[in-house]
Amino acid sequence: MATTHAVTGLLSVISEPSELRPGDRVRLYLESARARNTVRGYRSSFNQFRAWCASAELQTLPAAPETIALYLGANAGRLKASTLEHHLSAIAKAHKAARDTIRRSGRTC
Numbered sequence: 001m002a003t004t005h006a007v008t009g010l011l012s013v014i015s016e017p018s019e020l021r022p023g024d025r026v027r028l029y030l031e032s033a034r035a036r037n038t039v040r041g042y043r044s045s046f047n048q049f050r051a052w053c054a055s056a057e058l059q060t061l062p063a064a065p066e067t068i069a070l071y072l073g074a075n076a077g078r079l080k081a082s083t084l085e086h087h088l089s090a091i092a093k094a095h096k097a098a099r100d101t102i103r104r105s106g107r108t109c
Contacts, residue, residue, distance in 0.1 A: 029097030045090035061098050
């Protein structure tokens with residue numbers, strides 16, 4: 001898959017994981033772990049969460065559990081349960097990617 005090759009190529013140029021910006025870490029994790037359409041969906045869902053956090057002046061990464069609950073509650077009336085689950089999965093994947101990168105760089109969460 002072209003996305004996987006692009007991720008592999010980018011990783012080969014980077015000597016230290018700490019050289020990646022947080023957004024790059026999330027993108028690399030998501031793109032290497034999922035099919036292209038799923039990645040697009042996760043990216044869109046996470047960007048919606050990020051925009052909501054910015055408008056509410058709340059931290060995106062790491063987000064407090066209360067922030068995630070507020071986000072899901074704010075969207076419960078307009079989104080289907082399956083869509084909310086997709087958003088929650090995207091948020092969880094982004095947090096896992098950020099946490100894994102921090103661990104690899106020698107820092108603890």
